[in-house]
Amino acid sequence: MKLKTLEISGFKSFANRTKIDFMPGITGVVGPNGSGKSNIIEAIRWVMGETSAKGLRGDKMVDVIFGGTDLRAPLNRAEVIITFDNTDHYLNSDFNEIQIARTLYRNGESKYQLNGKVVRLRDIHELFMDSGLGRESFSIISQGRVERIFSAKPEERRSIIEDVAGVFKYKQSKEKAEKELTTTVGNLQRVQDILYELEGRVEPLAEQAARAQDYVNAKNEYDRLDQMRLVVELTDAYSQQAMVSQQVQMAEAASQQESARLAEQTQTLNHFKVERAGLENQRDYLNQKILTLTQQVERLTGEQKLAVERAANRSSVSQDLHQQMSRVNKRLAELTSHRVARQAEMTQATEQLETLQSELTKKAEQHPRQKLTLNEEAITDIRNQLVDAMQALTSAKNEQAYLAKTYQQNDAAANRLAIRLSSLNEKRVTQTAMIEELTQKKTVIDDRLTMIQNELLQQQ
Ligand code: ATP
Numbered sequence: 001m002k003l004k005t006l007e008i009s010g011f012k013s014f015a016n017r018t019k020i021d022f023m024p025g026i027t028g029v030v031g032p033n034g035s036g037k038s039n040i041i042e043a044i045r046w047v048m049g050e051t052s053a054k055g056l057r058g059d060k061m062v063d064v065i066f067g068g069t070d071l072r073a074p075l076n077r078a079e080v081i082i083t084f085d086n087t088d089h090y091l092n093s094d095f096n097e098i099q100i101a102r103t104l105y106r107n108g109e110s111k112y113q114l115n116g117k118v119v120r121l122r123d124i125h126e127l128f129m130d131s132g133l134g135r136e137s138f139s140i141i142s143q144g145r146v147e148r149i150f151s152a153k154p155e156e157r158r159s160i161i162e163d164v165a166g167v168f169k170y171k172q173s174k175e176k177a178e179k180e181l182t183t184t185v186g187n188l189q190r191v192q193d194i195l196y197e198l199e200g201r202v203e204p205l206a207e208q209a210a211r212a213q214d215y216v217n218a219k220n221e222y223d224r225l226d227q228m229r230l231v232v233e234l235t236d237a238y239s240q241q242a243m244v245s246q247q248v249q250m251a252e253a254a255s256q257q258e259s260a261r262l263a264e265q266t267q268t269l270n271h272f273k274v275e276r277a278g279l280e281n282q283r284d285y286l287n288q289k290i291l292t293l294t295q296q297v298e299r300l301t302g303e304q305k306l307a308v309e310r311a312a313n314r315s316s317v318s319q320d321l322h323q324q325m326s327r328v329n330k331r332l333a334e335l336t337s338h339r340v341a342r343q344a345e346m347t348q349a350t351e352q353l354e355t356l357q358s359e360l361t362k363k364a365e366q367h368p369r370q371k372l373t374l375n376e377e378a379i380t381d382i383r384n385q386l387v388d389a390m391q392a393l394t395s396a397k398n399e400q401a402y403l404a405k406t407y408q409q410n411d412a413a414a415n416r417l418a419i420r421l422s423s424l425n426e427k428r429v430t431q432t433a434m435i436e437e438l439t440q441k442k443t444v445i446d447d448r449l450t451m452i453q454n455e456l457l458q459q460q
Contacts, residue, residue, distance in 0.1 A: 001090035001131075004097070007081040011046070012039040015066045015075060038143055045140055047080040047102045048133065049112075049124045062106055079103045091131055100124060269459045276452045283445045290438050297431050304424045307417055317410060331399075338392070345385070 002022070009017040013036040020027075020040070029037050042056050046064060053061045068074035081101040084091065091098055101113040112119050114127070133139050141149075149157065162171060356379065 001088055002085040004083040004085050005081075006040070006044060006083075007079075008040070008043045009077075009079045010066045010075040011043050011064055011078040011080050012036065012066065014039065014043070015069075015072055041140060041142055043080045044082060045142075047082045047100055048128060049102075049121055051121070061104065061110075062108065065104060065106055076106045077103065091127055092129075093127065098127075100127075265459055269456065272452050272456055272459070276449065276456070279445050279449050279452070283442060283449065286438050286442050286445070290435060290442070293431050293435050293438070297428060297435070300424055300428050300431070304421065304428065307421050307424065310417055315414065322407070 004022060006020045006022070007017065008014040008020075020029075029040060031037050038057075042050075042064075046056060050056060051061075053059060053063060056064055058064060065078040066072075066075040079101065081099060084098045085096070086093060086098045087096045089096075095115055097115075099113075099115050102110070103113075104110040112121055112124055114123060
């Protein structure tokens with residue numbers, strides 16, 4: 001196996017990506033103090049899985065990332081890639097070339113890659129195990145470590161040399177084997193003690209074994225009987241199950257019948273409900289109608305009463321008028337006789353007047369003016385009496401006509417009232433009959449409703 005290349009980027013003083021090719025032979029790195037030679041060795045240890053920040057001369061692992069200089073800003077990432085030629089398969093891997101890369105970010109994230117594939121730190125350690133290239137191996141001897149080897153005590157130095165020579169590993173194996181041997185001897189002694197102890201318990205155990213055997217036999221018999229009992233119980237259970245199944249079938253059939261009956265009854269119930277609603281409507285309608293008719297009858301009765309009162313009133317008025325009329329007729333007869341008398345007087349007076357006038361005409365030609373005046377006064381007096389008689393006759397005639405007209409009017413009103421009264425009577429009789437009929441109908445509906453109500457309750 002051979003180290004081929006080392007690529008450093010952002011690690012410690014290597015801000016720029018730097019690649020070192022290790023040619024055949026020995027490679028030496030030369031430079032002044034502080035130029036970064038030790039950083040190369042640390043880069044190799046870091047990429048091969050160094051986990052101690054102190055071992056890399058830092059406090060924290062992120063200290064290995066380039067921290068910046070006066071001329072250059074710090075970086076956020078450090079990466080080292082190392083490549084080995086493994087054609088001799090010194091390392092336990094099928095690859096001819098092995099490339100390991102380690103990357104660390106300032107936020108603490110880190111990853112390892114083995115031939116481009118992300119792997120765990122443990123995978124890296126396992127790769128170098130027993131190869132002499134491990135973390136604590138002396139393949140890499142850092143500055144100061146040589147001095148430590150030389151100034152060490154002989155035992156320590158021997159341990160270091162044994163470690164390098166691979167003896168240390170076997171020594172450790174030997175120590176481990178001796179420890180295991182001691183433990184095994186101790187175990188053997190304990191086994192012998194136990195054996196001794198057990199030998200004393202053989203006899204009681206034989207008795208216990210015999211009892212256990214008895215128990216096993218009894219248990220087997222018990223199990224056999226128990227199984228038989230189970231078979232019997234199972235058979236019983238099967239026959240019961242068959243019986244119960246039959247009962248269930250019967251119950252299901254009965255349930256179906258009941259369901260059908262229920263459906264039928266529900267239908268009847270619905271029919272009754274519809275009928276009840278119709279009858280209730282009819283009843284409400286009839287109630288309303290009865291109410292209206294009762295109101296009409298009450299109104300008509302009131303009107304009839306009023307008409308009767310009016311008729312009574314009219315008849316008393318009519319009687320008064322009849323009396324008045326007989327008085328007027330009497331007065332008329334008186335007036336007529338008076339008029340006849342007056343007419344006779346008037347005829348007489350007219351004849352006298354004519355006589356007097358003809359005499360006056362004759363005497364006027366023969367007698368003085370004074371006598372003529374006296375005769376004229378008598379004539380005027382008779383004339384006045386005649387006018388009075390004619391006026392009285394006219395007013396009596398007028399009064400008679402008025403009374404006759406009033407009588408006629410009252411008579412007609414009385415007739416009208418009588419007609420109205422009989423029509424109201426007829427109406428009242430009809431409506432009373434109608435109310436009776438409706439009340440009968442209502443009673444029938446109420447009975448039917450009560451019956452339906454009872455049937456509904458029963459159905460429910
Ligand atoms: P010497 O011969 O004295 O041992 P050297 O050549 O081995 O020196 P190193 O010790 O490898 O040099 O390098 C030290 C240098 O690395 C110092 O200049 C230091 O400033 C620089 N250095 C160390 N860590 C970092 C870092 N994280 N960022 C930048 N520079 C760093």
